[in-house]
Amino acid sequence: MSIFNIDVMTLFPEIFSLTMQIGIIGRAIKNNIINLKCHQIRDFAKNKHRRVDDYPFGGGEGMIMMAEPIFQTFEHIKIIRQKTPYLIMMSPKGKVLNQEIINRIRNFQDIAILCGRYEGIDQRLIDEIVDEEISIGNYVLTGGELPALVFLDTIIRTLPGVLSSENSFKHESYYNNTLEHPQYTRPQVWHNKKVPEVLLSGNHKEIENWKNQNSFKY
Secondary structure (H helix, E strand, O other), X not given: OOOEEEEEEEOOOHHHHOOOOOHHHHHHHHOOOEEEEEEEHHXXXXXXXXXXXXXXXXXXXXXXXXXXXXXXXXXXXXXHHOOOOEEEEEEEEEEEOOHHHHHHHOOOOEEEEEEOOOOOEOHHHHHHHOOEEEEOOOOOOOOOHXXXXXXXXXXXXXXXXXXXXXXXXXXXXXXXXXXXOOOOOOOOEEOOEEOOHHHHOOOHHHHHHXXXXXXXXX
């Protein structure tokens, strides 16, 4: 099985540190299912202060991330991977993330993720190297790191060998354009509320029908 390579370009690689050690992503790294590396964009700034931002032409609030440090970071990734990864930029202007996008992108063997900060990134850099912009919703966040973590979790859990079986994610909410049916566990009665009798019946056909009827289309 080939390793799924992921490179993250960010000003705050520390945000990813804990996630890379625990849970599904941590296990995927430990089991050599994914190779996930974070790259500090400041390391590729040419000035002595490692500055990566500057004032916008034409005026306006805030600062803009400069093209060259990001470009050099991506060039470094291309060298170490010996190929050009599919580059995704987390952006509020991008297509809103859904399961269809995840199912498509998981077919790439090498992807890179660009996390912006400040008021944005020089458009020339976006036009030259970014393959796709993705958003996680119609709201504003401080940077691209939290959206990148959401994106990583959604895509890594679909890779072969990450979950106990492929059916684990195929039966989850959204995979087949449905929301998952209600779930119950012990005790059978809690606060005078009972588990639906059909789930206790042992009749697998009736249970499956109940689950299908109680899944919600979206």
